Amino acid sequence: MKFLDQAKVFIKSGGGGAGCVSFRREKYVEYGGPNGGDGGRGGDVWAEAVEGLNTLIDYRYQQHY
Numbered sequence: 001m002k003f004l005d006q007a008k009v010f011i012k013s014g015g016g017g018a019g020c021v022s023f024r025r026e027k028y029v030e031y032g033g034p035n036g037g038d039g040g041r042g043g044d045v046w047a048e049a050v051e052g053l054n055t056l057i058d059y060r061y062q063q064h065y
Contacts, residue, residue: 005055010064013044
């Protein structure tokens with residue numbers, strides 16, 4: 001088995017949402033205008049080390065997650 005101690009991995013988090021599509025409603029305002037939000041920031045990426053992993057050979061062939 002070949003030993004690898006360095007691997008190049010490309011990881012992308014989520015892009016967030018488009019926000020809420022809603023309109024403001026008030027009693028005496030006929031056309032209230034938009035009321036929606038801007039959406040979220042997207043997801044976070046966490047990297048966690050595994051103590052029992054001796055080599056990074058598994059990440060050599062699949063680099064995009």
